[in-house]
Amino acid sequence: MDSDSIDSADFSKLLLGPGPSNVPQRILKAISNNCISHLDPDFFDILDEISKNLKNLFKTKNETTFAISGTGSAGMEAAFANIIEKDDKALIFNSGLFGDRMADVASRYGGRVIEVKKEWGKNFKFQEMKEAIDREKDLKVVAIVHAETSTGSFQPIEELGEYLKNSDIIFIVDSVTSFTGINLEVDNWSIDICYSGTQKCLNVPPGLSPITFSEKALNKIKKRKEKVQSWYLDINLLKDYHEQSRVYHHTAPVNMLYGFNEGLKICLEEGLEERFSRHQKVSKYFDSIIKSTDFGFFVDKESDSLPMLKSLVLPKSISDDLRLEILKNDRIEIGGGLGHTKGLIWRVGFMGCNAEIKNVDIFFEVLKSYV
Numbered sequence: 001m002d003s004d005s006i007d008s009a010d011f012s013k014l015l016l017g018p019g020p021s022n023v024p025q026r027i028l029k030a031i032s033n034n035c036i037s038h039l040d041p042d043f044f045d046i047l048d049e050i051s052k053n054l055k056n057l058f059k060t061k062n063e064t065t066f067a068i069s070g071t072g073s074a075g076m077e078a079a080f081a082n083i084i085e086k087d088d089k090a091l092i093f094n095s096g097l098f099g100d101r102m103a104d105v106a107s108r109y110g111g112r113v114i115e116v117k118k119e120w121g122k123n124f125k126f127q128e129m130k131e132a133i134d135r136e137k138d139l140k141v142v143a144i145v146h147a148e149t150s151t152g153s154f155q156p157i158e159e160l161g162e163y164l165k166n167s168d169i170i171f172i173v174d175s176v177t178s179f180t181g182i183n184l185e186v187d188n189w190s191i192d193i194c195y196s197g198t199q200k201c202l203n204v205p206p207g208l209s210p211i212t213f214s215e216k217a218l219n220k221i222k223k224r225k226e227k228v229q230s231w232y233l234d235i236n237l238l239k240d241y242h243e244q245s246r247v248y249h250h251t252a253p254v255n256m257l258y259g260f261n262e263g264l265k266i267c268l269e270e271g272l273e274e275r276f277s278r279h280q281k282v283s284k285y286f287d288s289i290i291k292s293t294d295f296g297f298f299v300d301k302e303s304d305s306l307p308m309l310k311s312l313v314l315p316k317s318i319s320d321d322l323r324l325e326i327l328k329n330d331r332i333e334i335g336g337g338l339g340h341t342k343g344l345i346w347r348v349g350f351m352g353c354n355a356e357i358k359n360v361d362i363f364f365e366v367l368k369s370y371v
Helices: 025-031 041-058 072-083 097-108 126-135 158-164 215-222 235-242 254-270 272-290 322-330 357-368
Strands: 014-016 064-069 089-094 112-117 139-145 170-174 193-195 208-213 309-313 332-336 345-349
Touching (some): 041 208, 041 254, 064 072, 072 097, 072 208, 072 215, 089 126, 126 158, 139 158, 170 215, 208 254, 272 357
Parallel strands (some): 014 332, 170 193
Antiparallel strands (some): 064 208, 309 345
């Protein structure tokens, strides 16, 4: 593999799976800066900058916007741990593994979970989501995955947010794979809690979960009858550290936050629209080539397919074991299927700095040498 296959880096492996993605040298350099105390005023300035940058990328004015110490799964848990109280009704629109996880997490915190399920790789229409909401009385939460990492499917959510905005229902969105890769508008879409991860389109190593809470969500948390069951993820305590009072909570992962802020800066310097356009361009190029092969698309409709993550149905002539051969011989990672899709699909990711035409060419060049 050509060492110049990705901009400004000399990676030992090309990560074309569902995450983590390759990390540019600029971010690695930021992570390697000298560590300072998590209570140093200079570090608080960095936390303020992170919050400002995150607000721009989430397209929100929410004051409570920061990064939780933990991967995207910690963001998911924080969302439900803070909002759900015993017997709260939570409606989960579920069409993949991470929809399954939402339902599991919500139930662990005592929620009465109602799942509306779709076959993996299929999307919900707004009308059927509206009807499902209308069927339930006293709903407290509606949650959905914006970009389902297990299937590569994209779920439009604008109309859903518009429908929920004048209700008391808290709208939770998982944007782990979509954040900075496709359009996401927290305020305009009336999202109350939105969380993501760092290792996808941001190209930052895994370990943090960007998250934002609306005033509507915070007001519900303030009215809880009992304490949030998770001490570590209690937003009331985390707010006191990340916002003006700066009350010690836990030792923040200082160097990871250096790298995270650098990743946010890279996104802002490129510009979100330019970044979305680049992912779309690479997506269309990839699709145009894959159509001439024996692979099939797991997500039937092109408009429902994520630009940064492609799920491909393996032809009978190709074994899933080929992924490991390619990783061993060519040092290129390709993701396999999860759950009942294991051994049946590949998940190919072109995220952030990896969303380049030349990386698509590398993928097909290597594939051609085996099939």
